[in-house]
Amino acid sequence: MHPAASFHVEDRTVLLDFLRAHPFVTIAASVGGRPFVAQSPVVIRDLGGEIALDFHLSRGNVLTPHLTQGFRAVVLATGPDAYISPDWYESADQVPTWNYQSVEAAGSVAPLNDEELVALLDDLSAQEEARLLPKTPWTRHKMKPGKFEAMLRGIQGGRLFVERLEGTFKLSQNKTAADRLGAAAGLGDHPIARLMRST
Numbered sequence: 001m002h003p004a005a006s007f008h009v010e011d012r013t014v015l016l017d018f019l020r021a022h023p024f025v026t027i028a029a030s031v032g033g034r035p036f037v038a039q040s041p042v043v044i045r046d047l048g049g050e051i052a053l054d055f056h057l058s059r060g061n062v063l064t065p066h067l068t069q070g071f072r073a074v075v076l077a078t079g080p081d082a083y084i085s086p087d088w089y090e091s092a093d094q095v096p097t098w099n100y101q102s103v104e105a106a107g108s109v110a111p112l113n114d115e116e117l118v119a120l121l122d123d124l125s126a127q128e129e130a131r132l133l134p135k136t137p138w139t140r141h142k143m144k145p146g147k148f149e150a151m152l153r154g155i156q157g158g159r160l161f162v163e164r165l166e167g168t169f170k171l172s173q174n175k176t177a178a179d180r181l182g183a184a185a186g187l188g189d190h191p192i193a194r195l196m197r198s199t
Contacts, residue, residue: 001104001166001167001168002168002170004170004174006173006174007168007169007170007171007173007174008166008167008168009103009166009167009168009169010166010167012051012165014167015103015165015166015167016044016051016165018077018079018101018103018167019042019044019053019077019103019105020044020127021079022077022078022079022103023041023042023043023077023127023128024039024040024041024042024077025039025040025041025042025053025055025075025076025077026038026039026075026076026078027039027040027055027063027073027074027075027160028073028074028075028076029063029066029071029072029073029074029109030071030072031063031066031071036062036063036066037063038057038061038062038063040055040056040057041055041124041128042054042055042075043055043120043123043124043127045159050161050162051105051161051162051165052159052160052161052162053075053105053159053160053162054112054116054120054123054157054158054159055120055157055158055159055160056112056117056120056121056155056156056157056158057155057156057158058154058155059153059154059155059156064156067109067110067111067156067158068111070108070109070110070111071108071109072106072107072108072109073106073107073108073109073160074104074105074106075104075105075106075160076102076103076104077102077103077104077105078100078101078102079100079101079102079191080100080101080190080191080192080195081098081099081100081101081192082098082099082100082187082190082192082193083096083097083098084096084097084098084099084172084183084186084187085183085186087186088182088183088185088186088187089175089179089182089183090176090178090179090182091175091176091178091179094179097172098170099170099171099172099183099192099196100168100170100192101167101168101169101170101171101195102167102168103165103166103167103168104164104165104166104167105160105162105164105165106162106163106164107160107161107162107163107164108160108161108163109158109159109160109161110158110159110161111156111157111158111159112156112157112158112159114152116157116159117152117155117156117157118152120157121140121152122139122140125137125138125139125140126139169195171192171195171196171199172184172196172199173199180196180199181196181197183196184196184197
């Protein structure tokens with residue numbers, strides 16, 4: 001997370017909404033002193049007030065064998081980002097920077113059982129197909145008998161139990177209104193510009 005407090009977001013609802021909008025995450029872990037990185041879409045679970053992120057990895061992923069004993073990990077979800085030119089500020093003597101949105105979730109990871117993995121895949125498909133409405137949603141029941149079960153053998157599910165949830169929404173909050181709006185104008189219709197105008 002960026003060290004400047006003005007960019008920090010701690011509102012759990014805002015952070016979870018961001019994760020729902022940007023569910024394709026990077027998973028970083030250190031197992032046995034070796035760093036590992038993987039990417040996966042996630043589904044958010046509310047387990048009686050405890051938040052968890054369910055994901056799946058290919059059996060061939062270097063992190064997958066470590067799911068059985070579990071490990072600690074950080075998940076990073078990123079949103080839009082943009083380079084900010086100093087030429088766009090009203091104030092002189094500024095430097096280039098980068099504005100962006102990101103959310104981190106950290107905690108312990110455990111494997112999903114077969115039933116939980118199937119539920120994850122069904123929920124993940126439903127979550128993403130809902131973004132494509134009014135298209136008729138795809139479900140695994142459209143597959144030939146046995147095909148889903150065969151493909152299921154190629155993946156392993158995991159669940160990160162969220163112990164820390166933080167966000168950085170760096171949108172030039174540390175600048176004057178004139179500088180922030182000047183930079184937003186320079187970006188034109190970029191998604192970051194829209195966010196900067198509403199900050």
